[in-house]
Amino acid sequence: MRTYILALTRYPIAINMMIYTAIAFLQIRMIGHRRENDLADRLLIGILFLNQMLAYFTIYAAQKEARVLFFWLFQAAVMAMAIFLYRTFYPNCNRILYTHVCMMLSIGLIIITRLSFDKAVRQFVIAAIGLVVTIAVPALMKKFRYARNLVYVYALAGILALAAVLIVGRAVNGSNLSFTIAGVTMQPSEFVKILYVLFLASAYYYAADTHQILAAGFFAMIHVGILILSRDLGSGLIYYVVFLFMTLLASGKYRYFSAGIGLGAVGALICVKLFSHVQVRVTAWLNPWSVIDGMGYQLTQSLFAISGGGLFGAGLTQGTPTDIPFVESDFIFAAICEEMGLLFGMCLLALCLVIFLNMLWSALNFADRFYRFMSFGFAVTYIFQSFLTIGGEVRFIPLTGVTLPLVSYGGSSVLSTILMFSMVEAIFIMQQDRLAGYARRYEAEQRRRRRTHADTGQRAARYRELPMPQVRRQPALPLRESFRTDGGSIPVIHRNPSPSEDKYLDDGMTEDLSDIDLRDYSVVGFDDRAGSRGQTGSQ
């Protein structure tokens, strides 16, 4: 029996993952769609728990330790509860994104359990705390309305935190990355990432002209400089690239973007010339076999692991990923490929992209520029960090020693990533709630008209074709919000900026309401055909 479990579970695990990824890709089109496919949603959650069960049974079969089963039960219960509670509190949440985050956490926990049970428990505790935090974040963000005005507060806080690590930090693997407060080791650069994105989003909030870009760039480069001095090259690179992309989105100027890439390349060359620890990494990348006893050891072991698994992997507990030094933090992807297979690994790559696309297109639909930039910044941070770590592990690019968000072992990394996602979720929820409010009013108006026209004997059918409303701001007139025909046949929503009227009016969202085009969403009661126009994913 044991032989069969150890040899066979890898197939359903890989196939389930493929189904999961396929559904996830199809669902990108449906971001924010209130008629999200419930079947797909249930399938995703079903696969999440099914794979978790299969994986823990396999580990149990190999290790024969009851604690593995208890850990699984506890983990499944906590995750199920988190999913249930989140949906109960926020019926308008981005359910799919939340499920994906849980899936990533679960994959990470499975492979860490296999590598080291104690570390898995620690990771789980932190993830559980993170999931609780996600429930509180949307409520907090609604209260925190001055977020966009704190531009340089974010920058200074971030720089101070990074500088503090540089000065008093403890060296981990030759880099000054973390310090310990009251027995808890923290890696501040993970959390400063969030402040950094908030800083850039607020800096470009009003405009992104040359003056603004230079000012933001100055502070951004201080961040990058401190990180390079701390020898945390991976984070330095992420900060730099996030700056480039956010500047591109804010200004729309590709010449700045190309110039930035050129400057970055020159900077990288200078780093290679100046720092021996950078040279060593480049050598280990170009020819790891020549330094297999030294700097190339980790990378070559990673390559052995990835190719050793084959399509379906060696099966959980059946490979030797523990040969790779720091496997659970820096080389988790190699361990996954070896034991769960290349197919699974490819699906993981695709899933990273799905999560990224989900955040990216949500960003476009956020009315407020601040929130739009924030979501975009988090999306780029997430995908670029994933790229750096996976690319490094497979020898696509030099090793930078960053973690795979949500999957790798590392409390600071997991917690900060969960925080990022919950902020994107929070914006999403606010947006959806607000749109749902409009939709309700729109429906009420439609009903009223239909009644009126029915009274006057006209055919009701004509009014089902009532065009989608556009929301426009009418600042000077304290009108009650209502639909009015604006000369032509397009109804316009006029809003009354009174707190009693709309519970989000005092969220600081009033300013930018004018560019909402409801046709970019599908909201309760809207015709699907109209609602899916302008949707994301395929364009």
Next chain:
Amino acid sequence: MMRNDRLAEQSGRKQREKRRMRRDIVFVQWFFILLFFAMGIFLCTYSFRYKRELFDNTYNSREKKMLAKNIRGKIYSSDGQVLAQSIQDESTGKQVRQYPYGNLFAQSVGYAVEGGSGIELAYNYDLVNSDLSLQEKADADSRGELYQGNAVYSTLDTRLQKAASDALGSRKGAVIVSDPKTGAILAMVSKPDFDPETLEDNWQRYLAEDPTVGRLLNRVTQGYYPPGSTFKIIDTIEYLKEHPDDWQNYSYTCTGDFIVDMEKIHCFHYEVHGQENLLQSFANSCNCSFASLGLSLDRASWSSTMKKLMFDEDLPYDLPYVKSHVSLDSTTSTKEVMQLSIGQGETAMSPFHMNLITNAVADDGTLMKPRLVSAVKTASGTALEQYKAEQAGQLLDSQSAEEIRKMMRAVVTEGTASKLADASYEAAGKTGSAEYDANDESKSHAWFTGMAPVDDPKITVTVIVEGAGSGGDAAVPVAKEIFDAYFAM
């Protein structure tokens, strides 16, 4: 109205900005999708293309991990004998590799320690993996046994291997026997040899003496020898190509030496052959005649013929070998062309390559891909991979091949390989005595490459005995013993 215009303009600006951002987001989306796509392709191709190399790397512990579950597979000969097998030592639990034939297959089957060699190295991945069915694995588990690794079936025949090894005796040299119709290598002997079972104990000593003794070297594929008169096969192929209709008119009068540009070539043992045609020159292995013939050949055409015969080219073989080398272009001096014609000078090749050319001559010009392994199967006999006979190319036209077989037969009936003349089968071949010491002309390697029976060749044999003198005296008897053993089978 004015307010409405302003509002409309503001709204329009917002819409334009949103369209612009949509465009930028599309750019960012494809930027990362393509990046990940490229990374995925890179990752898959890299790990599949180098799967075996990575597995065989000594820093990779997966082989050890495999051997904790699987017992290293067996290697079989084509006549069903076990050439290598592993047993688990009952006291220590470690696996011990056994080679029932001792030294006999030292270089061809190779060894599995110290980095490995031969079949043991080339098929290491198959041998340490076990593709038994789950049922069989579960049975092994219930018996508390390790899973038996996959078995490799070689094309080597223990009887021919033994005949070849005995014929060579304690002399340094190499023998390869193959089936020209299928490309199967039937015997591959290199001397001096070693016992793979005790290799680890003697490793340091072998390494120390290796530069002079070359015990670990497989001379068949990695020996690098001047081909001597066996190279006249190549000269003849080119001459037939240039003179398809009038080659019968070739005539040369041998006076014992041949002098051009102060360079003197003489026949072996200063023999004088008198007037001879091409067939007689070939049978007598007349150096003067071939030096003169070589000078008459078109260099460009000759170069392309040698390229086609795989000189300075890759051979169609998956295990390690050396590339053969010839040197000929428009600037080559007369002296060097004369040396080339008789297989001396810079010219060097492996016995394996000479055997491949012989195979092509035997098989009407077609070269079959040489194979040392015919199949990989699970321990219970399910075939995992079959290596069927396949063509590797047409080295020469069938007409030339037939003429050269006739000339090779003449070597046996009236020429230098007369020791094969009274055999019960019709053998054919070419001898060679390759000088290798510039200071001492009397020292030579003895070559023979040939086939039998000449009308429908079943096997080809290529022999080199180092420093043994003339091919006719030293190498032909070795070949004869192998032919005898084959036709007695």
